[in-house]
Amino acid sequence: MLTAIFAIGLYLAVLVLVVGTAFRLVHYVRIPVPLVIPTTPAPITRTGVVARLLREVVFFESLFKGSKWTWLFGWIFHFAMLMVLLEHLRYVSEPVWLWIVAIQWIGLYAGIAMCLGLVGLAVRRVLVDRIRYISAPSDHLMLLLLVGIGASGVGMKVFWHTDIVALKAFVIGLIRFDWQPLPGDPALLVHLSLVIVLMLIFPFSKLLHAPAVFFSPTRNMVDTPREHRHVSGWEETRTSHRKVASHEPKPRG
Amino acid sequence: MPVITEHLQVPRVQPDAMAETKPFVAKAEFQEALGFPGKLVDNWQSVALDKMSELLGKYRALPVFLDACVKCGACTDKCHYYLGTGDPKNMPVARQDLMRNVYRRYFTVAGRYFPKLVGAQDLTESVLEDWYRYYHQCSECRRCSVYCPFGIDTAEITMAGREILASVGLGQKYANEIIGKVHKIGNNLGLPEPALADTLTGLEEEVEEDIGVKVRFPLDEAGADVLLVTPSADFFAEPHVDGLIGYAKVFHQAGIRWTLSSYASEAANFGIFIGNYDQMQKVAERIRQAALDLGVRRIVIGECGHAWRVAYSYWNTLIGPFDFLDTDYPAPQHVCEMTYDLIQRGALTLDPSANDNKIVTFHDSCNVSRGSRMGSIPGGQFTLPREIIQAVCNHFVDMAPETTHEQTFCCGGGGGLLTDDLLELRVKGALPRVTALKQVVDNHGVTHMAAICAICKSQFSKVLPIYGFDMDMIVSVHQLVGDALVFDSAH
Ligand code: SF4
Numbered sequence A: 001m002l003t004a005i006f007a008i009g010l011y012l013a014v015l016v017l018v019v020g021t022a023f024r025l026v027h028y029v030r031i032p033v034p035l036v037i038p039t040t041p042a043p044i045t046r047t048g049v050v051a052r053l054l055r056e057v058v059f060f061e062s063l064f065k066g067s068k069w070t071w072l073f074g075w076i077f078h079f080a081m082l083m084v085l086l087e088h089l090r091y092v093s094e095p096v097w098l099w100i101v102a103i104q105w106i107g108l109y110a111g112i113a114m115c116l117g118l119v120g121l122a123v124r125r126v127l128v129d130r131i132r133y134i135s136a137p138s139d140h141l142m143l144l145l146l147v148g149i150g151a152s153g154v155g156m157k158v159f160w161h162t163d164i165v166a167l168k169a170f171v172i173g174l175i176r177f178d179w180q181p182l183p184g185d186p187a188l189l190v191h192l193s194l195v196i197v198l199m200l201i202f203p204f205s206k207l208l209h210a211p212a213v214f215f216s217p218t219r220n221m222v223d224t225p226r227e228h229r230h231v232s233g234w235e236e237t238r239t240s241h242r243k244v245a246s247h248e249p250k251p252r253g
Numbered sequence B: 001m002p003v004i005t006e007h008l009q010v011p012r013v014q015p016d017a018m019a020e021t022k023p024f025v026a027k028a029e030f031q032e033a034l035g036f037p038g039k040l041v042d043n044w045q046s047v048a049l050d051k052m053s054e055l056l057g058k059y060r061a062l063p064v065f066l067d068a069c070v071k072c073g074a075c076t077d078k079c080h081y082y083l084g085t086g087d088p089k090n091m092p093v094a095r096q097d098l099m100r101n102v103y104r105r106y107f108t109v110a111g112r113y114f115p116k117l118v119g120a121q122d123l124t125e126s127v128l129e130d131w132y133r134y135y136h137q138c139s140e141c142r143r144c145s146v147y148c149p150f151g152i153d154t155a156e157i158t159m160a161g162r163e164i165l166a167s168v169g170l171g172q173k174y175a176n177e178i179i180g181k182v183h184k185i186g187n188n189l190g191l192p193e194p195a196l197a198d199t200l201t202g203l204e205e206e207v208e209e210d211i212g213v214k215v216r217f218p219l220d221e222a223g224a225d226v227l228l229v230t231p232s233a234d235f236f237a238e239p240h241v242d243g244l245i246g247y248a249k250v251f252h253q254a255g256i257r258w259t260l261s262s263y264a265s266e267a268a269n270f271g272i273f274i275g276n277y278d279q280m281q282k283v284a285e286r287i288r289q290a291a292l293d294l295g296v297r298r299i300v301i302g303e304c305g306h307a308w309r310v311a312y313s314y315w316n317t318l319i320g321p322f323d324f325l326d327t328d329y330p331a332p333q334h335v336c337e338m339t340y341d342l343i344q345r346g347a348l349t350l351d352p353s354a355n356d357n358k359i360v361t362f363h364d365s366c367n368v369s370r371g372s373r374m375g376s377i378p379g380g381q382f383t384l385p386r387e388i389i390q391a392v393c394n395h396f397v398d399m400a401p402e403t404t405h406e407q408t409f410c411c412g413g414g415g416g417l418l419t420d421d422l423l424e425l426r427v428k429g430a431l432p433r434v435t436a437l438k439q440v441v442d443n444h445g446v447t448h449m450a451a452i453c454a455i456c457k458s459q460f461s462k463v464l465p466i467y468g469f470d471m472d473m474i475v476s477v478h479q480l481v482g483d484a485l486v487f488d489s490a491h
């Protein structure tokens, strides 16, 4: 029963995450960018733009200019999360790839770092009056959710060890559509439940910021409007977007 | 009245500090002239949402920006209007949220079903009023976009906001009246051809009296090489006109045949400010037409920030291609690019000691800095004007680096806010810039601040005295050039 609930939950969550996000991104791509609007100074070659985007994604270049504290906590959190995700690949690879074996020791420290980064962000969200002002309940809850995932994960490494051999069998079983029993440890169930929630809300929330950064015209456009004529792209697409323009507002409070 | 402190302070959040400030609404006749409804339409809510839906499908930046913000707060202390007023709705992300909350309510799953959770809001009358207020407390300067990890540009949101407002009947008086004048008369000031011709003759006499050389200010001369398009303030406002004299002297000494056009006697394009593509295109089209009619080979743009952004970034899309112009020159070309090239080629005789009575600093204009380029490498918009100044002045000092180049602060009057009904906002919004200016005045004895934007020049002439500086501190870059040019009296 437990196994079935989580198996179905995870299938569903992955489906929503992948399909939902793909839909959103396809939607973005189909909308024209009528004018050349990179924030200048901007690269004047495609390679330069790729480098700019890489610097944004790897180092959070703009955020570094904007706020050193937020950058520090945010970067630690994201980088540590990446490490944790890589470490988790041991559950889906069979036999486990060598380089994943080699980085297993990082997992615990990365998990702790991830939580610390998140707590830093959460504290700023509450204490800095400007950031408190712009935060909706969902912004606080999102951080709580991530802390919950991180803390339950770290907890399983330190206090409530779970049967990771059985867990791995469960995950591989999911991938091969040959279900194996899921260990019933409470910490693991909490961890997995929160991960399912995270994946489910991804395409409908600000978590979309992860792929969206690549679609931001101020960052991904080449600054050569005089050299290359950019066309608005409206003539071709206009008709296909008109259908959304017959919207009637309905009070739905 | 804000006070200049030694270093810029980030104010505490003061809700509704600027809730009383808003510009006059455009009268019916000016709204209708641009194809907008004359007054607030009865079914404004559905019209506004329809418009929003349309814009969401026409500008990719809009849904991406509205979706991507993580509320990190990096932009919250970057807007000069927040820094000057402390009104939280002037924080860039909060300005976006005015639209984002409505977007979430009507266009996203989360906001439709869990409005409270994600801060989604119905489009009520008070939200509409907030839009009108706070989308007219943004100068579309793009400073916030520099620091945002996703490059979210509040200016794009503001433009969409104004576009929606105009479409329900709430256009802004200042901007819409000006656009009307351009269509009717050819320039923002409503200066008709005879008056313009008179002004130019007057300038010719004045310059000849001054330096003993007959420098021409040609108007509508077919067959000239260069069409100069400059903000109409250059024709008579101070200190703008000294910049125009500077361009004329450069053309004269370089031996370039140039002309102004009475049909397109305006570089400014307020279409960008109201976020309306069609208006922007219509205003720009006049210039293409003038260039074709006069048969020129080049178009050069005078000192005007947003005009340069529109010309550099948008013209090729709006009114291009420019295959009828000489391909040896960039089309369009900024007057600073032209002067810089002439200096490089040694085509100008300059005596920088003519400006020895000045210690000069340079104010980077937002649209030039963050929405355009000059020369062939990124950042040329910063180096070219500075190299020109340093070629014509012996004493140059830069302001603090966090207030120059792409981090420059808006003068406080850009984006269609240069109107007296917003004077309080303009004064407060200038605080970050004048704070940086005061530092170089106190530490380096700076006497003048040069700029390459008509709006900056008008704004500073007005607000510098309020902060206790001399009104004449603000000068055109080409005034400095003009003063340093040495003319052989045999010319
Ligand atoms: S564009 Fe400029 S004025 Fe507008 S919110 Fe951003 S920083 Fe403020």
Ligand code: SF4
Residues within 6 Å of the ligand: B068, B069, B070, B071, B072, B073, B074, B075, B076, B092, B093, B147, B148, B149, B150, B151, B152
């Ligand atoms: S910097 Fe960008 S992501 Fe951060 S709060 Fe501002 S707009 Fe949102």
